Amino acid sequence: MTETNTNRIPPRSGTAFTLERGQLLTVIDPEGQQVSDLVAYNAHDTEEYISSGRSLDYAARMLLTTGDILYSNRSNPMLTIMTDEVGRHDFTLTPCSRDTFRIIYGDDQPHRGCQGNLEEALAPYGITGDRIPIAFNVFMHVAVDPGTSEIKVLPPLSKAGQQVVFRAEMDLVIGMTACSAGESNNFRYKPIDYRVSSG
Amino acid sequence: MTETNTNRIPPRSGTAFTLERGQLLTVIDPEGQQVSDLVAYNAHDTEEYISSGRSLDYAARMLLTTGDILYSNRSNPMLTIMTDEVGRHDFTLTPCSRDTFRIIYGDDQPHRGCQGNLEEALAPYGITGDRIPIAFNVFMHVAVDPGTSEIKVLPPLSKAGQQVVFRAEMDLVIGMTACSAGESNNFRYKPIDYRVSSG
Numbered sequence: 297m298t299e300t301n302t303n304r305i306p307p308r309s310g311t312a313f314t315l316e317r318g319q320l321l322t323v324i325d326p327e328g329q330q331v332s333d334l335v336a337y338n339a340h341d342t343e344e345y346i347s348s349g350r351s352l353d354y355a356a357r358m359l360l361t362t363g364d365i366l367y368s369n370r371s372n373p374m375l376t377i378m379t380d381e382v383g384r385h386d387f388t389l390t391p392c393s394r395d396t397f398r399i400i401y402g403d404d405q406p407h408r409g410c411q412g413n414l415e416e417a418l419a420p421y422g423i424t425g426d427r428i429p430i431a432f433n434v435f436m437h438v439a440v441d442p443g444t445s446e447i448k449v450l451p452p453l454s455k456a457g458q459q460v461v462f463r464a465e466m467d468l469v470i471g472m473t474a475c476s477a478g479e480s481n482n483f484r485y486k487p488i489d490y491r492v493s494s495g
Numbered sequence: 496m497t498e499t500n501t502n503r504i505p506p507r508s509g510t511a512f513t514l515e516r517g518q519l520l521t522v523i524d525p526e527g528q529q530v531s532d533l534v535a536y537n538a539h540d541t542e543e544y545i546s547s548g549r550s551l552d553y554a555a556r557m558l559l560t561t562g563d564i565l566y567s568n569r570s571n572p573m574l575t576i577m578t579d580e581v582g583r584h585d586f587t588l589t590p591c592s593r594d595t596f597r598i599i600y601g602d603d604q605p606h607r608g609c610q611g612n613l614e615e616a617l618a619p620y621g622i623t624g625d626r627i628p629i630a631f632n633v634f635m636h637v638a639v640d641p642g643t644s645e646i647k648v649l650p651p652l653s654k655a656g657q658q659v660v661f662r663a664e665m666d667l668v669i670g671m672t673a674c675s676a677g678e679s680n681n682f683r684y685k686p687i688d689y690r691v692s693s694g
Binding site for chain 2: 426
């Protein structure tokens with residue numbers, strides 16, 4: 297693989313960029329215990345987007361890792377997880393938002409969250425807030441009580457420098473954040489690093 | 496409540512209708528062990544749609560039942576579960592589709608599934624296939640292995656005549672099916688009944 301520059305997403309912010317079919321996207325947790333909400337769209341038709349419901353159904357597993365495919369709403373492969381040094385991510389929850397902070401955290405002046413950060417980053421691609429689906433929440437550690445089905449958001453299992461590598465299976469627009477929700481990152485808001493390289 | 500006619504959704508088909516704020520929607524499993532995929536849209540702006548990711552996050556539970564609220568992608572309440580005689584439904588998987596039958600079942604001539612049935616039923620409301628999200632899958636019994644996270648679709652726990660009542664929290668377009676996937680209904684394709692009444 298051709299090594300390229302590592303980019304940094306500052307704490308509580310987001311970015312968007314294109315990824316060509318065959319390129320690799322490496323998502324790195326530089327300090328450990330941070331989450332990155334990742335969404336993907338077909339670069340040539342952004343009405344096609346990453347679908348947790350399709351992906352979980354086809355994998356027949358709630359937790360996706362190396363070898364698993366993230367499918368679109370049209371059941372086309374978008375990203376394959378090539379390597380995964382952590383093995384624990386979430387694919388059930390939407391990005392945190394002003395409403396998350398209002399409803400769950402009771403904040404008076406809620407942060408715009410990953411939702412707001414993704415909206416700003418994706419706007420140049422013509423993607424609006426209503427088109428932001430359940431994200432593949434890299435490193436997010438969601439535990440479900442097998443008896444009560446209660447959801448607990450726990451500190452990520454990622455250690456400093458650990459990474460996940462995805463391969464693009466079509467030309468994509470990617471949106472990514474350094475997560476803004478305290479619960480997701482043990483209340484220490486940190487950056488996320490990423491790298492794009494040829495396959 | 497004002498009683499109204501009971502409508503039948505024939506096996507492997509779907510329907511769509513409007514529901515006014517405050518009206519009640521009763522979903523009935525007339526023969527037992529059948530699933531109904533339910534999606535909802537703001538009747539005045541169909542870009543606002545039912546969101547599993549928001550609803551599960553706010554409930555902090557994977558399994559929703561009496562008293563729980565189904566939220567929209569904009570974090571507004573759409574439907575409240577008023578009574579629930581079964582207590583086991585799914586809110587993680589997308590409607591079965593041609594691709595489901597192709598990828599999971601290996602069918603040569605796959606049925607269009609709940610996805611295709613919803614697409615046809617929702618077309619008169621200007622809602623396209625790309626806008627069909629993860630459904631609230633009434634009576635669908637999805638078991639997740641707490642160790643491996645493996646998903647198993649088991650026969651519904653619903654017995655003949657059991658029902659769930661939802662209250663509309665805004666004016667809605669509802670799409671509903673009698674599920675087409677064998678796994679969901681123990682390979683006995685049955686109808687679903689529903690009733691709309693004033694609150």
